[in-house]
Amino acid sequence: MIRYEEGTAIVTGGLRGIGAAIVRLLAAGGSSVAIIDMAEEDKAQETVKQFRAELTRPGSEIRYYRCDVSDFEASKAVVAQISKEMEKLTMLVNNAGITRDGLILTMSEQQFDDVISVNLKGAFNMIKHCSRQFMKNKFGRIVNISSVSGLSGNAGQANYSASKAGLVGLTKTVAREFASKNITCNAIAPGFIQTDMTKDISAENNPLASQIPLGRPGTPDDIAKAADFLLSSGYITGVVLRVDGGLGM
Ligand SMILES: NC(=O)c1ccc[n+]([C@@H]2O[C@H](COP(=O)([O-])OP(=O)(O)OC[C@H]3O[C@@H](n4cnc5c(N)ncnc54)[C@H](O)[C@@H]3O)[C@@H](O)[C@H]2O)c1
Numbered sequence: 001m002i003r004y005e006e007g008t009a010i011v012t013g014g015l016r017g018i019g020a021a022i023v024r025l026l027a028a029g030g031s032s033v034a035i036i037d038m039a040e041e042d043k044a045q046e047t048v049k050q051f052r053a054e055l056t057r058p059g060s061e062i063r064y065y066r067c068d069v070s071d072f073e074a075s076k077a078v079v080a081q082i083s084k085e086m087e088k089l090t091m092l093v094n095n096a097g098i099t100r101d102g103l104i105l106t107m108s109e110q111q112f113d114d115v116i117s118v119n120l121k122g123a124f125n126m127i128k129h130c131s132r133q134f135m136k137n138k139f140g141r142i143v144n145i146s147s148v149s150g151l152s153g154n155a156g157q158a159n160y161s162a163s164k165a166g167l168v169g170l171t172k173t174v175a176r177e178f179a180s181k182n183i184t185c186n187a188i189a190p191g192f193i194q195t196d197m198t199k200d201i202s203a204e205n206n207p208l209a210s211q212i213p214l215g216r217p218g219t220p221d222d223i224a225k226a227a228d229f230l231l232s233s234g235y236i237t238g239v240v241l242r243v244d245g246g247l248g249m
Contacts, residue, residue: 008090018190019035036069097119140183151164168189193223
């Protein structure tokens with residue numbers, strides 16, 4: 001079923017995990033997708049080839065662009081390139097994220113700066129560079145992938161929690177600044193989702209996992225469905241949607 005009108009969605013960190021599940025749902029919904037990630041071109045093209053099988057609308061396409069979202073100038077150049085090479089820009093999913101965990105007493109300045117640069121500044125960079133295109137098209141749908149760590153804090157994740165809380169403030173400010181231009185901006189706060197990022201934390205040895213009321217960790221598809229919902233709605237803006245199996249109630 002085609003849910004999206006003609007246009008391109010940018011998904012950062014779209015080669016694996018939650019980002020890859022979002023790419024698949026967007027392609028299945030009829031959108032073209034520009035994936036921004038850090039992998040080598042050869043490795044990425046293998047994955048992109050598999051994603052192309054999900055495309056449902058004639059003329060839509062999936063392309064890969066290698067870029068570090070924390071680099072202001074590089075992300076500006078890549079958005080300009082996507083705008084030139086693909087259908088008009090309609091959606092942006094800021095999903096790229098990293099962890100560099102440690103207690104505050106042992107966390108280095110570098111660990112703190114790296115996480116803020118990718119998770120928070122990367123989203124700012126992408127929103128700033130895409131917003132002119134959205135304004136020109138009088139249409140834009142933005143989803144930022146935050147975390148329950150940003151809402152409740154998490155010992156050992158001062159950098160990560162601060163970056164994800166920052167995304168909440170960024171989301172609400174973008175929602176307010178651009179609402180009159182038919183540009184919406186929302187955030188998703190996933191709980192414990194099984195991906196490469198969490199592969200070293202088994203559900204058994206994670207104390208949080210045993211407290212999930214729905215009794216299981218989430219899957220990338222659980223988050224993709226929430227992103228699909230927020231991206232296809234035109235009357236929801238500035239919300240933070242927890243998708244955490246009830247963990248944060
Ligand atoms: N997995 C979880 O439990 C969980 C929970 C809450 C929030 N999240 C958030 O969801 C998002 C996706 O998480 P995931 O578990 O799929 O992670 P993942 O590590 O499996 O995938 C992240 C992707 O982002 C890419 N990436 C990293 N730094 C980048 C950069 N500077 N520029 C471009 N791409 C970059 C990686 O190459 C990778 O493909 C992240 O923002 C993460 O913080 C995850």
